[in-house]
Each structure stands twice: as C-alpha cells, then as structure tokens.
Amino acid sequence: MRKVATAGGVAALVIGAAMWWAASVAAQGGGTIEADVKYNGAPKVEKLKVNKDTEKCGTETTIEHVVVGANKGLANAVVSVPDAKGATKAKGVIDQHGCKFVPHVVVMQPGELEVKNSDEILHNIHTYSTANPSINKAQPKFKKVMTEKLEKPEFVKVTCDVHSWMLGWVAVLPGLGAATDNNGVAKIENVPAGKHKVEVWHETLGKQEKDVEVKAGQVTKVSFELKGK
Amino acid sequence: MPSWAVLPDKERWNLVGYLKTLAPEAFKEAPKKLELPKEVASSEASIKRGKEMFEAIECHKCHGTDGRADGPSRPELKDEWGHPIAPANLTKRWTFRGGPGRTEIATRLAAGVLGTPMPTFIDSVEKPEDIWHLSNYIASLGPERPSYATLITVTAARGDIPDDPNAEFWKKLTPSTIPLMGQVIQDPRNFNPSVDLVAVRAAYNDRDVVFHLTWDDPSESKGDGKQTFPDAISLQFPPQITASTERPYFLMGDANEAVYLLRWEQGKGVGEATANGPTKIAPIAGGEAGGKAVYDHGQYRLVMRRPLTASGEARPTFRPVVFTPVAIQAWDGGAGETGTRMSLTSWYYLRLEEPQSSRRFVIPPVVAILTLAAMVLVVRAANRAR
Numbered sequence: 001m002r003k004v005a006t007a008g009g010v011a012a013l014v015i016g017a018a019m020w021w022a023a024s025v026a027a028q029g030g031g032t033i034e035a036d037v038k039y040n041g042a043p044k045v046e047k048l049k050v051n052k053d054t055e056k057c058g059t060e061t062t063i064e065h066v067v068v069g070a071n072k073g074l075a076n077a078v079v080s081v082p083d084a085k086g087a088t089k090a091k092g093v094i095d096q097h098g099c100k101f102v103p104h105v106v107v108m109q110p111g112e113l114e115v116k117n118s119d120e121i122l123h124n125i126h127t128y129s130t131a132n133p134s135i136n137k138a139q140p141k142f143k144k145v146m147t148e149k150l151e152k153p154e155f156v157k158v159t160c161d162v163h164s165w166m167l168g169w170v171a172v173l174p175g176l177g178a179a180t181d182n183n184g185v186a187k188i189e190n191v192p193a194g195k196h197k198v199e200v201w202h203e204t205l206g207k208q209e210k211d212v213e214v215k216a217g218q219v220t221k222v223s224f225e226l227k228g229k
Numbered sequence: 230m231p232s233w234a235v236l237p238d239k240e241r242w243n244l245v246g247y248l249k250t251l252a253p254e255a256f257k258e259a260p261k262k263l264e265l266p267k268e269v270a271s272s273e274a275s276i277k278r279g280k281e282m283f284e285a286i287e288c289h290k291c292h293g294t295d296g297r298a299d300g301p302s303r304p305e306l307k308d309e310w311g312h313p314i315a316p317a318n319l320t321k322r323w324t325f326r327g328g329p330g331r332t333e334i335a336t337r338l339a340a341g342v343l344g345t346p347m348p349t350f351i352d353s354v355e356k357p358e359d360i361w362h363l364s365n366y367i368a369s370l371g372p373e374r375p376s377y378a379t380l381i382t383v384t385a386a387r388g389d390i391p392d393d394p395n396a397e398f399w400k401k402l403t404p405s406t407i408p409l410m411g412q413v414i415q416d417p418r419n420f421n422p423s424v425d426l427v428a429v430r431a432a433y434n435d436r437d438v439v440f441h442l443t444w445d446d447p448s449e450s451k452g453d454g455k456q457t458f459p460d461a462i463s464l465q466f467p468p469q470i471t472a473s474t475e476r477p478y479f480l481m482g483d484a485n486e487a488v489y490l491l492r493w494e495q496g497k498g499v500g501e502a503t504a505n506g507p508t509k510i511a512p513i514a515g516g517e518a519g520g521k522a523v524y525d526h527g528q529y530r531l532v533m534r535r536p537l538t539a540s541g542e543a544r545p546t547f548r549p550v551v552f553t554p555v556a557i558q559a560w561d562g563g564a565g566e567t568g569t570r571m572s573l574t575s576w577y578y579l580r581l582e583e584p585q586s587s588r589r590f591v592i593p594p595v596v597a598i599l600t601l602a603a604m605v606l607v608v609r610a611a612n613r614a615r
Contacts, residue, residue, distance in 0.1 A: 051301065052290075121287065125348075136346070140287060161306060163302070
C-alpha cells in the first residue's frame with residue numbers, strides 16, 4: 001500500500017510539474033487572437049488615369065479607400081492590442097513600388113521606418129501626423145533607402161506630392177497588432193493570457209473596441225463589423 | 230498678423246521665449262539647427278552642376294523643365310490643408326516664399342517649405358554641396374527683382390517685321406516689363422491672378438505696328454467651357470488718340486466711352502474688338518489684324534500686327550512721337566479665368582519712336598561744317614580789320 005501511495009504521489013507530482021511547466025510555457029508564448037473584420041457596405045476604390053511616369057506607374061491606377069474581399073472581409077484594417085507589450089522590435093518597411101505604397105498599411109511599433117524607392121523616379125515621402133514630427137523628404141531615383149523615425153504611437157497618413165494618388169498609412173502601435181488580409185482576417189500571436197481590449201482601426205471607417213479574454217495556448221476569436229459613415 | 234519688426238531684436242526673442250511657455254509640451258526638446266553645407270560661390274561650373282542635379286532630382290516634376298511652374302505634377306499639388314497650391318515659378322525669384330537670395334534658396338532646398346509639397350532635399354542630393362550648386366542654378370534662371378517699365382517704346386524698323394515670335398528680330402529688342410494685377414472691381418473678381426507680368430516688345434514700319442508679348446502660363450488651355458477657358462490676352466487703346474489727357478475708363482471702357490482692343494485668344498487667333506466694359510465686347514467686322522502665337526514650356530510668345538492707319542471711329546491710328554495710352558488684360562483660361570476674372574493693368578503709355586531717317590547722319594555734319602565756316606569767316610574778318 002505504502003509503495004503504491006508513494007508511486008501515486010510521485011506520479012501526481014510529476015503530472016503536476018508537467019502541467020505547471022506546460023502552463024508557464026503557454027503563458028510565456030501567450031495565446032493568439034484571430035480577428036475577423038467585416039464591412040457591411042460597398043468597396044470604395046477610385047480608379048484614375050495616369051498622365052506622367054507611365055513607364056513606372058502604368059497608365060491606370062487605383063486609390064484603395066475601402067477594400068472588401070470575400071465574405072465582406074475588410075482588408076487594410078489594423079487590429080491591435082494596445083496593452084500587450086513586449087513585442088518584436090522589427091523595423092517597419094514601406095516601399096514605393098509602381099507608384100503605390102506597399103503595403104498599403106504598415107504595422108510597426110515606435111522606432112524606425114525604412115522607406116524604400118524601387119521605382120527609379122522621384123518620390124517624396126510626406127507624412128501627416130500630430131504626435132510625431134511630420135516628414136516631407138524628397139527621395140530621388142538614386143536614393144534607394146531612407147530611414148525615418150516614428151517614435152510615438154499614431155496612425156500616420158503617407159502621401160507623395162509628385163504622384164497625388166499615392167496613399168499609404170503607417171500604424172505606429174503601442175502594443176501588438178496586425179493588418180487584416182484580403183479576407184478581413186488578422187492574427188496576433190503571443191498575446192499574454194488575460195483580459196485585453198482589442199481595437200480595430202480603418203483609415204476611413206474609424207475605430208471599434210472589444211474586450212476579449214485570451215487563454216494561453218488557445219486561439220481566441222473576435223469579430224468586428226464596421227459600418228459606413 | 231502684422232509685422233513686429235518695430236520691436237527691438239531682443240524684445241522679439243523675449244516674446245518667442247514667452248510664447249513657447251504657452252505650449253510647453255511642443256517645445257520640450259531643443260530644436261535642431263539646420264546647418265547649410267559650406268557655401269559654394271556661383272560660377273559657370275557650379276551652375277552647370279546645379280542644372281545636372283536639377284534634372285537628376287527631378288525638380289521639373291513640379292517646377293517645369295525651364296522652371297516656369299509648368300511641371301506634370303503641378304495641377305495636383307495640395308498644401309497640407311488640402312487646398313490647391315501652385316509651385317514656384319523659378320524664373321521669378323521675387324515671388325519665392327523664402328526670399329530671392331542664394332542663401333534663402335539653399336535654405337528652402339535643404340529644409341523644404343513647411344505646409345507645402347516642397348520636401349527637404351538635404352539628404353537627397355548626391356553631395357551636400359549640391360544644395361549650393363542647385364541654388365546657383367536657380368538664381369541664374371531669372372533676376373532677383375523685376376525692373377518694371379513706365380513707357381513702352383515702339384522701335385522704328387526699316388523693312389519687314391516678322392510674324393514669328395521666336396525670330397531673331399524680337400530677341401534684339403529690349404522688353405518693357407509690365408506688372409498685372411487681379412481684377413477686383415467688378416464681380417466675379419479675381420483675387421488670385423495667374424498672369425502677373427507681361428514683357429512687351431514693339432516695332433513699326435511704314436505699314437504696320439507690331440506687338441510682341443511674352444508671358445508665363447503653366448498650361449496651354451483651349452478650355453472645356455465649364456472649368457477651364459481659352460487663354461487670352463488683349464492690348465487696349467482709346468478708339469481715337471487725341472492730345473487730350475482724358476481717357477476711357479481703364480476697365481475696358483464704360484457705356485459712354487468705348488475702348489479698342491487688339492486681342493488674341495487660344496484657338497481663335499488675333500482679332501479686333503470694341504468694348505464698353507468687360508462684359509460688353511463686340512468684335513470689329515473686317516478685321517485687319519493678324520499674328521502668331523507659340524507656347525513653349527509654360528510660356529506664351531505672341532506677335533500681333535495691324536496697319537498703322539485705320540479707318541472708322543472704332544480703330545485708332547498710330548502716329549510717331551505721340552504718347553499713346555495702352556492697357557493690358559490677360560486670362561489664364563486653364564486656371565478658370567474668363568470674363569471679369571482676369572489680370573489687368575491701368576493705363577500705361579507707349580510711344581512710337583521718331584522714324585529712322587538718314588537725316589540724323591546728314592544734319593549734324595552739315596551743322597558742324599557751317600559752324601566751322603562761320604568761325605573761319607569771323608577769324609578772317611577779324612584779321613582784315615586788323
């Protein structure tokens with residue numbers, strides 16, 4: 001009996017330790033938030049003719065105000081968890097390619113933004129911001145990369161005055177975040193377990209907030225529906 | 230906001246210090262001072278390098294190949310508040326926001342112009358001193374200040390006067406530069422005129438009087454009739470040129486007194502008209518006027534000719550040496566100018582110089598010889614008397 005009890009105790013201890021270990025790993029890695037952003041309205045993509053630099057920009061272009069994919073999924077929305085800190089410190093990267101900003105929305109944390117010019121023509125990166133100093137820097141064809149600093153959380157509009165249709169956004173987030181894909185889905189990984197506010201932002205459709213509880217090692221789904229103004 | 234230059238320097242800096250305390254958050258960090266690269270004096274080599282850089286960094290996208298603000302991105306430019314904004318005409322340095330001097334130009338190139346599409350180029354030239362080469366090149370495109378004329382002289386020409394605005398003949402004549410203002414008397418008014426300056430050259434021979442006008446216009450516009458209209462310009466004269474100092478109302482005449490217009494319109498060419506005010510313009514039938522216009526990189530050059538003598542009450546006859554009242558009106562149709570939305574001058578004078586004849590080569594020597602002869606006579610008479 002005693003032997004059995006001892007064995008049982010050891011087993012319980014081992015199992016307990018294993019569970020604690022598993023739980024702590026999960027807590028360290030955190031959970032995943034999968035956000036599903038929908039828009040109950042018509043897409044708004046402006047088409048226009050290009051009258052200059054056509055060899056680089058093409059003869060037609062679009063301004064993507066509201067891009068809606070399959071199942072009303074809203075692309076280019078930014079889902080973020082403002083209070084989830086301790087994320088990666090990778091630089092934001094925005095490229096000027098084919099006279100468009102690629103990607104349309106850059107998600108980054110306060111720090112450096114790498115501005116590329118892959119077009120071999122003059123662009124100027126012109127930001128509209130209030131928290132960060134605004135930038136209006138020429139980037140001639142021979143200047144392939146420039147590094148700018150965006151040190152405060154803010155949604156920054158980016159334009160190019162040479163090509164007036166060029167429009168991009170840089171989401172400088174205080175915490176974790178991601179932009180939605182063409183199906184309106186954004187995944188944020190490594191969110192610490194616990195209660196969080198999740199925020200969604202879109203350049204023309206505004207903001208929404210929801211409370212979620214993230215469980216370690218699990219995928220928490222949250223869905224938003226933005227309405228036209 | 231008036232200028233406070235009346236306050237001493239120190240007081241103004243004190244004010245700056247105080248104003249900054251009203252928004253302490255915004256001034257928490259010490260500002261970074263912009264240091265210009267080491268100055269490069271203007272020289273032929275520097276201007277050449279500046280032109281190369283001008284092309285490499287594509288200044289022409291907004292400012293145009295020849296700097297006359299006619300670049301392909303011009304129509305789309307907006308300031309940071311979303312209002313349309315025109316690029317600077319680099320041949321008119323006195324209109325620059327930051328000032329016309331070389332250092333001022335270099336500063337704007339280095340720092341950009343806040344609130345406008347003009348970006349900073351300090352990190353976007355090949356070498357820092359290129360800022361100065363560019364500045365020297367831009368300064369070479371036009372004078373620092375315009376020198377305005379008060380009288381237009383019509384040169385007496387022997388033989389033919391060419392219709393081609395680009396002919397050598399016209400390059401040899403000195404232009405009279407006349408400033409234009411927006412028309413703000415009669416509705417709809419024009420508070421933001423496009424054409425601010427017309428350079429006038431003129432010549433006459435025994436048959437015709439011929440005017441050569443040069444002005445900058447960022448687009449060659451025939452007009453769609455809704456938002457844009459044909460570009461146009463007109464020279465205004467009293468219908469009869471008399472010795473009287475009384476002239477018709479400068480704003481294209483009035484109901485009582487008409488004016489005569491020698492005008493050119495994009496798509497229509499040169500014509501003559503009578504006007505009794507800016508909205509009452511009647512073409513004169515059987516026009517005797519002609520001419521030719523060219524448009525080149527943001528600039529019109531136009532030749533208008535008509536016979537010196539004219540028949541009827543509506544057309545003036547031009548006579549040498551007589552001070553002849555003249556006024557100018559211009560429309561940049563591409564900027565939506567039409568009708569009373571124009572730029573204009575009040576009355577100026579032009580004067581046909583005395584006909585060139587061989588008399589000036591004959592009379593002075595004759596006078597000299599006669600004087601000499603008289604002197605010789607006087608000397609002889611004096612000698613005889615002794």
